[in-house]
Amino acid sequence: MAGVPSEIPLPDPGSASASASGPRRSRSPGARLSVEPILFLSMLALVLQYPLSTQYIFHRLSAELGFSGNRSRGCNSSGGPEAELEQTVETMTAHWNLYINLGGFAVGLFSATLLGPWSDHVGRRPILILPAIGLSMQAAIYLIVMYQKLPVSYFLIGRLLSGLLGDFNTILAGCFSYIADVSDKQSRTFRVAVLEACLGIAGMFGSIIGGQWSKAQGFINPFWLVLALNLATAAYAFTFVRESVTVKGPVKLFTMEHYKSVYRLYTQGQETVRRHRLCLYALSLFVLVTVHFGVKDILILFELSSPLCWHSDLIGYGSAVEHLTYLSSLLGLKVLQLCLEDSWIAEIGLVSNMAGLVIFSMAASSSVMFTGYGVRFLAMATTPVIRAKLSKLADVTEQGALFASVACVESACSLVSTLIFSSLYPATLGFLKGFTFLFGATMLLIPAGIIGILGWGERRSQYNQLEGTPRGSTVTINADSSSNQNRQISQAVS
Structure with missing residues (x-):
């Protein structure tokens, strides 16, 4: 087609210009x-x-x-009253x-x-x-x-x-x-x-x-x-x-209306498709964080005992490398955003996470264990993508309710992970010591499937919306959670 003008960004729905009731949120692009x-x-x-x-x-x-x-620890066995x-x-x-x-x-x-x-x-x-x-x-x-x-x-x-x-x-x-x-x-x-x-x-x-x-x-x-x-x-x-929040009003703190707003966020008040996406992304985050907390609970026990028998210095190095995953994931996310949509970045992060857990399950030496840490260098790239998608699906006046519910979900994850992984680890020591890591990697297939299906559906919805628009008209595609911006595409007759 000829005569297609350059892309013109639309105002963000959460910005002041998009709010029918006047400005409600401040935008400070320069405040980093x-x-x-x-x-x-x-x-x-x-x-x-x-x-x-x-x-x-x-x-x-x-x-x-x-x-x-003063009893000896690590791989040295001991018994008795002490x-x-x-x-x-x-x-x-x-x-x-x-x-x-x-x-x-x-x-x-x-x-x-x-x-x-x-x-x-x-x-x-x-x-x-x-x-x-x-x-x-x-x-x-x-x-x-x-x-x-x-x-x-x-x-x-x-x-x-x-x-x-x-x-x-x-x-x-x-x-x-x-x-x-x-x-x-x-x-x-x-x-x-x-x-x-x-x-x-x-x-x-x-x-x-x-x-x-x-x-x-x-x-x-x-x-x-x-x-x-x-x-x-x-x-x-x-x-x-x-x-x-630039427009505020007197609202009671102790009222059931606040709890109802969290409930309405996931059950009503928006179109069915978007509400279902919200629930599915929340489920993906729940599974992902549960695996994250569960692996952390058993990782030190796995490293202390045979065959690794790590001492405190190696455990400290392992913990430092694990926390460096946040930085490597941040850098990887920034680079991958230049050529990939967020859904693909989330999938790559999950693959990195699963591959590292599989290596952990087979680790019989320190070199293999640190290889697992290295392979997981993009493991933390998935959670910010899911949080951002959740935020883009919620209305501008529902961000507090959304992230409050997400915080509660993550608190529940810490309890659920302890119940699952801390119980599963001792129960499977007899036949495969690293089985718990394999179990965690298998659980990550759930968010991988959900994010993949939702990402495909979002891209297909945009494509169908564009294909169904008469030539010579203007269509606005709201890429709420499958891409990083809203675009207004003008189609002109050749």
């Missing part, structure tokens, strides 16, 4: 740094806190039960961790789904500040317990208090909602991937700092850093973050 420091600081505090509190509980219970903790006592301490520590996490999850589930939709009306800054304050109060209570040597059950008080104010999941939801507010569809996938990379970088630094500092000075001094990081998160959100 917004909530990324918040997620980095909060994640760094979380990565420091969890192993430190677990180790403190272990040592407190060891002292109470009279376990010296081994039984250590097993008792490990079981009690695991139980207390379970009680504390379950308490925080139960309370945080209701607060996150309350605060997320609330932020769609009052703004994002409150749900970035309140959880940071709650996490600061939790760290302060933990310090009091350590200094006063109170029973470890008092840790539960701090965890519940943090859950009431939203916990880390609400910060996660607030950061992703904020990025959805200030980015257009062309840049949203990469901006979400940057947030994912912040999680990985913080995890890498937290693992190194926490391990070395606690080894040198114990558990109390590093916890002061946890408190300082959470306070810095609240201060940064209050001082430097510009509100992305």
